[in-house]
Amino acid sequence: MTVTRAIEPWIQDPLVRFVNEAGARLTLIMTPAGQVLAQHGFTRAVDVMAAAALGAAIVSSTREMAKTLGEETFTALNHQGVRHGIFLAEMASPRGPLLALVVYGSESSVGLVQLFFEDLVRELNEACPEEEPTRPAIAADFERDLNDSLASLFGR
Amino acid sequence: MSSDIRAMSAELARNPDSLVFLDLGEALRRRGQLYSAAKAAVAGLEKHPDSADAFDLYARVLVDMGHLQQAYEEWHSTVALDPQHLGAHKGLGFLCYRWGDLDGALEHLESALAADPMDQSVVQALRMVRDAVADLTDITEEQESSVFEGLEGARHGLLMFDTRGRVLGGGMRTELGEDVSQDVAAYVAGGCQEADRSTRILEMGEWQWMIVEGAGGNMHVSRSEADTVLLVARDRSVPSGRLAILAQRAAEVARQWVEAQQA
Amino acid sequence: MSEKFRPALDGITRVRGVRGALLVTDDDGLVVADAVMESVRGGAVAALTANLAARMGKATVAAGIGEANFIHLQAENGALLAMPAPHGVLVVVIAEKDVNVGLARLEMLRAAEAVR
Numbered sequence: 021m022t023v024t025r026a027i028e029p030w031i032q033d034p035l036v037r038f039v040n041e042a043g044a045r046l047t048l049i050m051t052p053a054g055q056v057l058a059q060h061g062f063t064r065a066v067d068v069m070a071a072a073a074l075g076a077a078i079v080s081s082t083r084e085m086a087k088t089l090g091e092e093t094f095t096a097l098n099h100q101g102v103r104h105g106i107f108l109a110e111m112a113s114p115r116g117p118l119l120a121l122v123v124y125g126s127e128s129s130v131g132l133v134q135l136f137f138e139d140l141v142r143e144l145n146e147a148c149p150e151e152e153p154t155r156p157a158i159a160a161d162f163e164r165d166l167n168d169s170l171a172s173l174f175g176r
Numbered sequence: 177m178s179s180d181i182r183a184m185s186a187e188l189a190r191n192p193d194s195l196v197f198l199d200l201g202e203a204l205r206r207r208g209q210l211y212s213a214a215k216a217a218v219a220g221l222e223k224h225p226d227s228a229d230a231f232d233l234y235a236r237v238l239v240d241m242g243h244l245q246q247a248y249e250e251w252h253s254t255v256a257l258d259p260q261h262l263g264a265h266k267g268l269g270f271l272c273y274r275w276g277d278l279d280g281a282l283e284h285l286e287s288a289l290a291a292d293p294m295d296q297s298v299v300q301a302l303r304m305v306r307d308a309v310a311d312l313t314d315i316t317e318e319q320e321s322s323v324f325e326g327l328e329g330a331r332h333g334l335l336m337f338d339t340r341g342r343v344l345g346g347g348m349r350t351e352l353g354e355d356v357s358q359d360v361a362a363y364v365a366g367g368c369q370e371a372d373r374s375t376r377i378l379e380m381g382e383w384q385w386m387i388v389e390g391a392g393g394n395m396h397v398s399r400s401e402a403d404t405v406l407l408v409a410r411d412r413s414v415p416s417g418r419l420a421i422l423a424q425r426a427a428e429v430a431r432q433w434v435e436a437q438q439a
Numbered sequence: 440m441s442e443k444f445r446p447a448l449d450g451i452t453r454v455r456g457v458r459g460a461l462l463v464t465d466d467d468g469l470v471v472a473d474a475v476m477e478s479v480r481g482g483a484v485a486a487l488t489a490n491l492a493a494r495m496g497k498a499t500v501a502a503g504i505g506e507a508n509f510i511h512l513q514a515e516n517g518a519l520l521a522m523p524a525p526h527g528v529l530v531v532v533i534a535e536k537d538v539n540v541g542l543a544r545l546e547m548l549r550a551a552e553a554v555r
Contacts, residue, residue, distance in 0.1 A: 023228070023258070041373075063229060064195055100467075127293055131468020131486030138482075350503030363498035370494050371512055374487040374519065378480070378533065381515025388495045391505030395498070409502055416511075 026058035034143035035060060042136040043128035045104070048072055048121040049144075052079065052110070057118070075108055075121040096137075098130045107133045111141045114148045178203070188216075193223055201233045205240060213237045228258035235267055244271055262291040266298060273305055281305045286340055293366070306342070306358055335407040336400065336430050341365035344404060345433065351392075360407070364397055368405055385423070387416050396423045400430045447550035448474040451530075454546055456538030458517075461531045462524070462554065463489050471528060479533055484519070488531045492521045511540060520544070524551035 024039060026032040031049060039047055039060045046061040048068065054076035062068045083093045096109040107122040107130060120140070122133055184200040197220035204213035217234035224230050235250035248271050254264035265288035272280035282305055288298045334346040341362040348357045371383040385398035393411045396419040400406045408423045444462060451460035452474050459475030461484060468489035473481045496507045512519040513536070520532040520543055530547045532538075 063198065125294060129466060129468040129486060129490060131464075131482070132490055134469075135483050135486040348502055352503075354503070356501055356503065359501040360498055363494065363501050367491060367494040367498055370487070370491040374491055374512070375514040375517075377483055377487060378517070378519075380517035380519075383512055383514045385513050386495070387509075387511045388499055388507050389509040390499035390502075390507055393499075393502070393504030395502065395504065409504060411504075 023063065024058075024060040028057060030147040030149055031058040031144065034140055034147055037143070038136050038140040041139070042122065042124065042133045044122045044124050044133065046071070046121075046123035048075065048119075050076065050119050050121070052076060052117055052119055061123075071121060075119060079108055079110065079119055096134070100130070105130055105133075107137070109137060111137075111144070113141075113144055114150070118144075178207075181207075192219075195220075195224070195227075195229075197223075198227075198229050198233055201237065205233075205237050208240075210237055210241050214241065226257060228254045228261050228264070231257065232261060232263040232267070235264070239267065239271075244274070247271065260287070260291045262288055262295065262298075265291065266295075266301070269298075269301060269305070273301075273308075278305055278309050282309065282342070299362075303358060333409045334426050335361060335409075336426075336433075337361035337365060337405055337407070339365055339368060339403045339405060345430070346407075348407070348409060364395075364407055365405065368397065368399075385420070387419065389416065394419055396420055398423050398427060400427050401434045404430065404434060406430055444472040444550070444553055445474070447546075447553035448472060450549055451532055451543060451546040454534075454539060454543045456535040457532055457543060458535065459484065459533045460547075460550070461485055461533075462550070463529045463531050465489055465492065465523065465527050465529045475533070484531060484533050488519055488521050489529055491519070492523075492529055509544065520547065522547045522551055524554040526554060528554050530554075 024032065024036050026035060026049075035047065035049065035058050038044065044060065047059065048056055048071055049058040050056045050072050054072045056068055056072045059068055062071070078097065082097060086092065086094050093110065096107065099106040103126060105124050107120075107124065109120050111118050111120065120137065122137070124133055181200065181203050184196050184203065187196045188194055188200060197216045201213045201216035201220065204216060214234070214237045217230060217237055220227070221230045221234060231250050231254040235247040235254065238244075238247035238250060247267065251264040251267045254261050255268070258264070265284045269281045269284035269288060272278070272284060282302070285298055285302045285305060288295065289302060292298065333348065335343065335348045335357055336345040337343045343357050343361050346357070347355065348360045349355055367386070371386060375381060375383045385396060388395045388397070393409055394414065394416055396408045396416070398406050406423060406427055408419055408426055410419060410422075448460045448462070451457055459473065459479040459481065461473040461475065461481055462471040463469065463485040464471060466489070468486035470481055470485045475481045475484070491512065492507065492510055495510055499505060499507045506523070508523060510521040515536070517536050518534045518538055518540070520534065520540065522530045522544070524530050530550045532543055532547060534543065
């Protein structure tokens with residue numbers, strides 16, 4: 021089952037190229053707060069939300085650890101399991117910092133994921149349109165936006 | 177009713193737009209509750225008419241119910257929405273094989289393999305279909321080997337295959353006599369794809385050949401005509417340089433054979 | 440780079456036509472040590488060659504000729520060489536198309552020894 025969906029269309033093509041070249045099984049592109057902008061490979065909204073929350077939390081706690089070492093942040097993390105690896109990385113974009121969470125299997129490697137992640141960052145920066153003016157967020161807007169986002173991520 | 181099914185049904189009742197119908201339908205199908213599974217799939221399709229996974233679920237239920245033609249149509253709808261849908265290509269491959277359309281089965285199973293190279297059920301199904309193709313074709317194993325007849329190692333160390341790993345001629349056997357042609361063709365075809373990608377990204381131009389030396393022998397892999405790959409393998413007594421010469425001779429024979437097939 | 444590997448990699452890069460020499464982890468495709476020209480993308484060479492070596496290694500085992508112990512990929516404008524070393528390391532060389540493969544291979548063997 022291969023599903024690649026993006027809330028904002030400019031993310032779609034670079035993400036599709038990335039998952040094909042890197043051999044990623046699952047991918048999330050999200051803000052540091054855990055708001056998901058695009059996903060590949062997930063079939064359930066609850067899994068997307070859980071992965072996004074966990075990924076954002078890992079990056080946040082790692083950032084704190086980096087500060088204690090006098091680093092501003094660690095830009096990439098990799099966790100290697102027996103059958104899967106998880107790659108978490110931050111990237112700058114015209115829309116502000118973004119996070120990528122990538123799960124890969126034995127047919128790929130962290131080296132390949134890192135290699136094509138560089139291309140993904142470059143392509144996202146090239147494809148990103150000019151930022152729309154922000155509007156103040158209210159609780160009702162947030163819930164509607166969340167539901168709309170999940171609908172987009174699952175092709176509804 | 178199992179607690180899983182109960183919980184998923186409750187979630188679906190709470191939120192009819194939820195995608196939990198996919199897991200619910202699959203769980204019902206596995207329990208043999210095909211009517212309920214079909215209801216869940218159809219209801220889900222009404223809410224999510226663009227969901228490739230919903231079509232796939234419905235197709236699987238239809239197969240279990242014996243409605244193969246309708247399942248075939250639902251899987252076609254699946255790949256129309258998601259051309260790389262693993263489940264749909266597996267299902268279509270199965271149906272084609274069932275109906276004797278071996279070429280169709282090969283095409284869909286190869287697409288499935290491309291979607292997930294690690295899926296062992298697809299690897300095994302492909303092997304089975306390729307064996308069936310080999311049995312049914314007019315060209316017997318003897319005739320396939322005779323592509324390289326007269327050349328040193330025509331039957332045991334010369335292999336020609338296409339870029340998707342389908343054997344076209346020659347043969348490869350281990351020291352124990354086991355025919356490993358198809359496995360080797362599949363793996364080397366994958367290596368050729370990696371070679372293509374590597375030389376493209378590293379801006380080295382097109383790759384021309386590879387030599388791989390193993391503990392017990394050497395392999396020479398080269399591009400031949402019309403998207404075919406030629407592999408020459410010998411034991412360690414044959415140096416790599418000589419392999420390259422053998423490969424050149426075999427390439428000429430392969431080129432003539434391909435031209436003859438295309439004529 | 441660890442000084443332990445420098446002489447070995449420098450020996451490889453002294454071979455005419457060699458554009459870069461690397462020690463790479465064979466499962467992750469990450470660079471352990473490298474000596475490459477500026478124009479060479481070491482990370483890309485490492486990841487791609489490790490993946491290629493893994494795939495061709497499966498082919499040699501399937502063919503019954505054992506684990507791959509040297510790979511030479513020849514392209515229109517260059518060559519890639521790879522040789523396994525101990526501890527899950529791969530010695531990788533990226534070179535011009537007319538590199539002296541025999542000499543490069545000798546130096547790669549020395550580099551593999553240095554990994555012990």
